[in-house]
Structure formats: structure tokens, C-alpha cells
């Protein structure tokens with residue numbers, strides 16, 4: 001099932017098909033009859049970092065859960081969710097399972113909730129390393145240590161249980177888990193909001209230098225946040241959600257220099273006041 005191919009001809013070369021990493025077209029989500037995400041159009045190109053920003057309840061998390069096919073039971077999504085040319089909206093669970101962890105990684109706010117308290121970090125990591133990268137047990141154990149070092153943890157963290165790590169270390173382990181399958185896209189939903197400022201800065205630095213995707217290209221990032229300063233620090237583009245609608249999007253510097261929607265103007269003004 002192919003969605004949204006974008007043919008492109010390079011001078012003197014044959015026609016190639018370039019797919020956007022993620023393309024949401026007319027995505028709407030209803031929850032118990034209430035429209036909570038309203039006709040969202042958003043693209044993330046390979047390797048791009050896009051910030052999805054908005055106030056509490058504006059629909060950011062449900063948009064992300066819609067992409068992952070993890071909406072609450074009462075919710076229903078309509079429209080198109082194209083991932084590298086594959087349509088995910090309404091896709092069968094079997095296909096979504098192939099995509100999660102392998103094509104799309106996810107990290108949330110609460111690493112403790114994401115990790116099994118009774119399993120070591122190494123055991124967590126071995127699942128995607130074996131399932132999505134086809135490594136055997138020994139290779140996966142070695143790759144887990146390498147991956148932990150890549151996210152700023154000691155390789156012997158493989159033997160630690162989640163409760164034995166600090167909040168910042170746990171979030172690093174959760175990011176390692178999210179990218180273990182070398183996805184092309186990582187969705188990070190408020191990944192720093194439960195951390196103190198030094199750990200927040202460390203996680204943002206890590207998100208800026210993620211391990212590459214399976215095809216060797218930089219991993220694209222969809223960063224969900226209510227904090228304009230966080231998003232501005234990391235993202236090439238910003239999309240602003242308000243009351244379920246995507247009200248404005250654009251290049252980060254341009255959007256901050258000249259916000260057009262009243263909600264974005266208020267966001268920029270309050271970020272400036274905080275920074276002053």
C-alpha cells in the first residue's frame with residue numbers, strides 16, 4: 001500500500017521516487033464523538049527535526065499515538081498517515097507492529113513507566129536488537145553495550161535494573177531502547193519535562209546526536225513539547241497546535257521572528273519574557 005509518492009527527476013539521471021519520512025494529510029482524531037485532532041497536515045523529511053508544540057490538551061500526544069497506531073480504544077483516526085510511502089492510517093495491527101520500534105521509535109516523558117522494573121536494561125535492549133536487527137544473543141549483548149555508550153551510559157549498565165538508575169540515566173536508556181532498531185524516525189513526547197535542568201540539557205544534546213538510522217541517514221525527530229525554548233534549540237521546523245488544529249508551521253528561525261497566529265505570538269512573547 002503506497003501513499004504520497006513524490007517523484008523527482010535529477011538532471012541527467014533516471015527518475016527516482018523520494019518519499020517523505022512522515023506525511024500526515026488531513027489527519028483527524030475523534031474521541032467519543034469529540035474532534036480532538038482536526039485536519040492536521042504535517043511532514044517530516046528524512047533526517048529532519050520537527051518540533052510539535054502547543055498547550056496542554058491541544059492534541060499533540062494523540063497525534064503521535066495516531067501515527068504509532070496506539071490510540072485509546074474510544075478514539076478513531078481518519079485521513080492519511082504516510083510513513084516512507086506506507087499508509088498507516090487504518091493499517092492492520094500486524095503491519096503496525098512491524099513499524100513500531102523498527103521504522104519508528106518512541107520515547108515518552110516517563111522512562112520508569114516505559115521500562116519493565118524486573119528486567120535489566122540489557123534484557124530490554126536485546127529484544128529490538130534481535131527482533132529488528134536480526135542479531136544473535138552474543139551479538140545483541142555486545143550491541144547493547146555499544147548502544148549504551150553511544151547514549152552516554154557505561155556499557156555495564158546492561159546489568160542494571162531501571163530502579164537502580166537516576167531519572168536522567170533512565171531516560172538515556174529509554175532513548176537507547178527507542179533507537180535500538182535503527183528507526184528512520186524517533187517520536188519524542190516531552191522527553192525532558194520530568195528532568196532537572198542539567199539532565200534536560202544532556203537529553204537534548206543526545207537527541208541532537210542520535211545514532212543513524214538503518215539506511216545510514218540521520219534519524220528524523222518529531223519532538224513534542226509545550227516548551228518553545230526546548231523546541232527552538234533542537235528543531236529545523238516548528239509546527240504549532242492549538243485546540244486540536246495545526247495553526248502554523250515553518251522554519252524555526254522564521255516562525256519565531258514573525259509568528260502569524262495569535263497563539264504562536266503569545267508563545268513567542270512568553271518565551272522572550274522568560275529569557276529576559
Ligand SMILES: Nc1ncnc2c1ncn2[C@@H]1O[C@H](COP(=O)(O)OP(=O)(O)OP(=O)(O)O)[C@@H](O)[C@H]1O
Pocket residue numbers: 031036054055056057058059060061062063072226
Ligand atoms: N484517553 C483519553 N480519554 C479521553 N480523553 C482523552 C484521552 N487522551 C486525551 N484525551 C483528550 O484529548 C485532548 C487532546 O489530548 P492530548 O493528550 O493529545 O493533548 P496534549 O497536547 O498532548 O496535552 P499535554 O501537553 O497536556 O500532554 C484533550 O482534551 C484530552 O483531555
